[in-house]
Amino acid sequence: MSMNNKQRWMGGVVLLGGGVLLAALLLKGKEEIYQNNHSAPEKAALVEPQKPVAEGEMVQLQPLTVDVETEKRLLEEQRRGREKAVAEQEARAAEFLVMQQQAEADAARKAAEEYAALNAHRLGAQQSSDNIPPELIEDEKAKQKRLAEEKLSAEKKLQQQQTQKQNTEANQKLAEDKRIAEEKRKADAAKKLAEQKAIEKKALEKKVADEKAKEAESKRKATEQKELERKEAEKKKAQTQEAAAKKKAEAEKARDLLENGEKQWMVQVALAANEANADAVASKLRAKGYKVTKSPTSKGIRIMVGPSKDRDAADAARKKINTDDGLNMKSAWVIEWVPLDKR
Structure with missing residues (x-):
């Protein structure tokens, strides 16, 4: 038996087996449907038959063992069961049909491969025989060589296209990565510049605020200093005016006493080095009257x-002053007083 016939025989066996299995499944489904359809009359036969009633005898009704609603429910369940069983059988049949088609395709492919191998072997055997002219053999070799070169060229072209595609994708990815990196760098630079500007602005605002505060403090201190100096000047001026007025009053009083009266004798108590000492001594004497x-x-x-x-x-008066221990002035003496403007 040749290889080709063997493959055909195997394919026929597979087809026959699939058909038998499919027919068995369909028959089984029909039997289940038939049994489900004839189960209702059998249930109805379960009802006890009534005895024949004689003439003149009262008919006694027998209660049904299954009510109408229950019967309807059972019939509905049976119908759903039949539909489910049919659907499952159809699904199994479809699955088996797919498997059968796949097996047929595999068998046909294998048979085609074996047939191609057999033809190639047969062609090679014919080419090796002495009956084939040399020019046909050369033409076949040239054809095979051309086909091989075309195949190699196609493979090289495909490889070049793949390499070019890979290079293009790599270049695109590199360009995209570079663009993303550049955008990130620009964003980082912009963010850093914004932060730097914010820091500089904050520092400038702080500097301006410090300068304003310093200027205000300087103005306040200058104002306080001017006010203090003004008060001090006014105080000194008042003291000077008061001292001058006091001296003028005392001089006028003494001049009036010496010029307009007969009092020409004075008791000199002390000679003070400055005005403060003179005021202290004068205060003690005035306190004594x-x-x-x-x-x-x-x-x-x-x-x-x-x-x-x-x-x-x-x-x-001199003696009294010299003997007064409270004054402690032992060196007082009497002088003849002459005002300065009359000397």
Whole structure:
């Protein structure tokens, strides 16, 4: 038996077996449908038959063992069962048909491969025989060589196309990666620049605020200093005016006493080096009830008590001052007083 006939025989066996199996499945489905259709009369036969009724005898009704609703429910369940069984059988039949078609395709493919191999072997055997002219053999070799070259060229072209496609995809990916990196770099640079500008703006605002605060503080201090200096100047001016007015009053008082009265004798108590010491001594004497006169000289400020009416009265005042332990002035003496403008 040749290889081709063997393959055909195997394909026929497969087809026959599939047909038998499919027919068995269909018959089984029909039997189940038939049994389901004839099950209802059998259930109806389960009802107990009634006995014949004699004439004149009362008919006694027998209750049905299955009510109408239950019967309907059972019939509906049977119908659904039949439909499910038919659907399952059809699905199995379709699955088997697919398997059968696949087996037929595999068998046909294998038979075609074996047939092609057999023809190639037969062709090779014929070419090797001496009956084939040399020019046909050469033409066949040239044809085979041309086919091989065309196949190689096609493979090279396909490989080049694949390589070119891969290179193009790689270049595109590289360009895309480069573009993404450039965009990221620009975004990072923009973000960094924005942050730097924000920092510089914040620093500038802080600097301006510090300068304004410093300027305000400087102005405040300058204003306070000016106000302090003004108050100090006013105070010194007031003190100077007060001292000048006091000196003028004392001088006028002394001049009035010496020029307009007969009191020409004074008791000189001390000679102070400055105005403060003179004021201290004069305060002590005034506290004791004495009339005090101050007169500046080239050696200091002269502190005097009086004037008195005569020398005796002045001498009595001197003794009293010298003996007063509260004053502690032991060096008082009597002088004849002459105002400066009359000397």
